[in-house]
Amino acid sequence: MLDDTFHPFPRLPTELREEIWRLCLPHRVSEMDYPYGWLIGGLEAYGKEFPCSLRSTSDSNGRPPLLTRVCVESRRVTYRSGNWVSVLETQSPEPPDDAWWEAANSIDGDYWQDPLRDSIHLHWTKEYEVEIWYPDVGHPLTSLAWESKRLSGSASFMLHYMTSFLMEREPYDRPVSHLLEDIPVFDFKQEDFVALRLLPQ
Amino acid sequence: MKVVIVHLDLARATKTGLFGLSGDAPVQVLDAASPLASQLYELAEACEREAVSVTAAQDFTRMSANDMDAMVQRVAFKNLHNRELSMRMRAAIMFRLCTKMCNHSNTLEEGITGSAVSNQ
Secondary structure, rough: OOOOOOOOOHHHHHHHHHHHHHHHOOEEEOOOOOOOOHHHHHHHOOOOOOOOOHHHHHHHHOOHHHHHOHHHHHHHHHHOOEEEEEOOOOOOOOOOOOOOOOOOOOOOOEEEEEEOOOEEOOOOHHHHHHHOOOOEEEEEHHHHHHHHHHHOOEEEHHHHHHHHOOOOOOOOOOOOOOOHHHHOOHHHHHHOOOHHHOOOO | EEEEEEEEOOHHHHHHHOOOOOOOOOOOEEOOOOHHHHHHHHHHHHHHHOOOOOOOOOOOOOOOOOHHHHHHHHHHHHOOOOOHHOOOOOOOEEEEEEOOOEEEEEOOHHHHHHHHOOOO
């Protein structure tokens, strides 16, 4: 059997070893909230048993990287680039008031984040409130935009944030009239508009 | 965003290198056009095929990346009435590694019963 162990590793200069550890750190998708069964499956999954409990993946995703448990050196490198985020403590830098958001499915325990490498994701859509009575306070997309600036700059959210999957199946091959551009967006969508502008390109 | 679950044990998932070098990045959000997305799709399908039976099957129907982008941009434009902002949005797929094998059952019978219940 081929032995692919790199034996001279301990003899490399510390800076090189640390750089190798850094290259092994995960680039994660940090979740703002827990996903819920059929709500992320779309219309086809409505009311059906979802193929996964989802929660255990979110929990694993919030744990410290494996490198914290390899050796003292890898642990030191990992703790220099990431940190535990406590849901009970104010983040640093402190988010502005309008970026504060909380929902019944928000991540409720401490979780690991690496500001240089992690991107941010929001599962929440209006269906969480309408279908399963998970209310929210604050504005989710403004919070997403803030979090993306605090982290690596990438952000994602669910398509159903903008359209209810229970109302319509969105076509993709039918053009939408360009005249829509002349119609002002509804007041309640203004906040979404501003928040999306804040997201990095 | 479509969500695809990969039910696989950690050792094998780590070997694929698709969930980080150490298998400790269990949530991946990838551009729909990314070649990695295709690899993860195939992995998810293979894992489901491997099960003796499944209690709730995943729908692996794929839409082309161009069609997904068009759909996302259409929805964004209808909502925001702004072409420039909607064109900035890209379709993505979320892949989640789950080592609990939630929808796998050990016997064919269990799987069939599970499916019947889930379809009611």
